[in-house]
Amino acid sequence: MTKIRRLNSADAGFAEDFTALIDRAGGREAEVAPRVAEIIAAVRAEGDVALLRHTRELDGLDAAAAADLEIPREALEEALMAIPGRQRDALKAAAARLIDYAECQKTDSWEFEDGDGNTLGQTVRPLARVGVYAPGGKAAYPSTVLMNAIPAKVAGVDEIVMVSPTPGGERNDLVLAAAALAGVDRVFTIGGAQAVAALAYGTETVPGVDKIVGPGNAYVAAAKRQVFGQVGIDMIAGPSEVLIIADGTGDPEWAALDLFAQAEHDEDARAILVSPDGDYLDAVAAAVDRLIDAQPRAAIIRAALAKQGALIKVRDIDEATDLSNRIAPEHLELAVAQPKVLLDAIRHAGAVFLGHHSPEAFGDYCAGPNHVLPTGRTARFSSPLGVYDFQKRLSLIHATPGGAARLASIAAELARGEGLEAHAQSAEARAAGGARDS
Known part of the structure; x- marks a missing residue:
């Protein structure tokens, strides 16, 4: 039984x-955190040298130069054609459904005019560069590549950089094929905490990114937690x-x-x-x-x-x-x-x-919906990965000369209540006149 x-x-x-x-329980993340901190510090200080050393020691991949760790774009397309036709068709069908769903998540910019003629609003901009961590080697998770990269692509991210370990040099064609379908721009055969550090801080070869997404082992989870603030992350899975x-x-x-x-x-x-x-x-x-x-x-x-x-x-x-x-x-x-x-x-x-x-x-x-989801009761305050995770919102404030007078009186009153006199004077200067715009 x-x-x-x-x-x-x-x-x-x-x-x-x-x-x-x-x-x-917290799992192994706390246990490995000190070692992860050492790896991050080494990559941050030594760049490609540390990246090559840790990739050799931890993944058994001995590259002569960091440039050798990058997989050419044409190799991704070759992998897509090399996998069995039924797998390729299934990947394409899944990608199409994910794109359709992600398109519905896109957020538009907006503006409105208040009663004093001031224009207020929000402008939506995609992130410039995103890093995707994809488990590799014998672990084949092409669906994870699609789920992490496609929303970023739909959001309009300029460049998607994927890292995926290849222990002993063993590449996974399914993972690479998914990267080709999802529109990943660059792929590096690195993994673990050293890959997260390279994405967070950049090296001579691996570009630094604005946000890191994707699952990994305890070392990856601990590294993502430690680099948060330098870059954004999706979640600690x-x-x-x-x-x-x-x-x-x-x-x-x-x-x-x-x-x-x-x-x-x-x-x-x-x-x-x-x-x-x-x-x-x-x-x-x-x-x-x-x-x-x-x-x-x-x-x-x-x-x-x-x-x-x-x-x-x-x-x-x-x-x-x-x-x-x-x-x-x-x-x-x-x-x-x-x-x-x-x-x-x-x-x-x-x-x-x-x-x-x-x-x-x-x-x-x-x-269609994303399978990158909050775990460990974090669904109480967080949401599935989506297009919105790869967009930023910029607030817009455009005060007219007439509207500035009303805003100045409110701002000055609150500023003096907080003991910030320069704030009050800055606001009141606009109400007093001077330079004009429309």
Whole structure:
């Protein structure tokens, strides 16, 4: 029998058990932080020399010069043509859907005129240069390349620079093909904290960027946290997670497979199913036992379900949505007969999948919305990656001579209240007249 905890909200001690379940430890990030700081400092001080040294020591890639770490654009196109036709078609289909969705996220500039004739507004500008971190080598995540690069491209970012480790020189054609489709401008075969440092501070060869996006291991996460402020980052991603709210009307085997799909990421992935139907929970548990041996990653799935999985019996669907908001899951499946009825009760989630025919796997690859989502309860205050993450908003203030008098009286009063006399005089000078514009 597959080990997966069973909880019941009616039991004594449930509150403590549930809190323990959703409490995420910090992982290895704190453990590796000192070493990461050393790597960042070395790359910042020595540039390409440190980058080459760490790439040789950590990735087993011995390059004579930093320029040798860059993959020519034509090699990306060659990789796109080298992969099997069905994979190429699937990548193209997924990219097209992501572009369509991203186009709807674009924000326009706007202006309005107040009652005193002043023009106020907002101008939207894309970031100049963005860095995308993509796991490489034996780990093939072309979907991650598409999800991180396409919104940047749609936003109008001038240049997209991708870093992807190639341990021992092993390149992944799927990753490179995705880079070609997503419009990545430059690709470097570097990874780990040294790649993040190179993107943040720039070296003689790798250009510095304005923002770094994309997932990685504990070293990458720690490096992103440490360079934040020098550059922007998307988020600090933790282990992936899914919460399924089920009313018992769905197929238990579908639910089991959805739990597997999350748990197979790694041993720290979290897969939870909540339902008021005890018989349905029993049926899902039986389906898990029946289907798990056929899974190629069965050992990982078993470890994840034992460590972070749960089947939770609740009193009713309202209690299920309350627990969901406490978890603030990265992925939330509403596996119920009328999912839109529940949507108003959902306050915190990265992505919501409505109904029995909307598995989380669609969101991972091709539905359209981005699969870069807040984890570890950060959906309480953050959102999925999107076009807006690659745009800046500039506030506009254009005061007319007549409007300046009204603004000056307000500003001067508040400035003197704060003890800032020069502010008050600067404002009042505009009300007194002098140079004119329109």
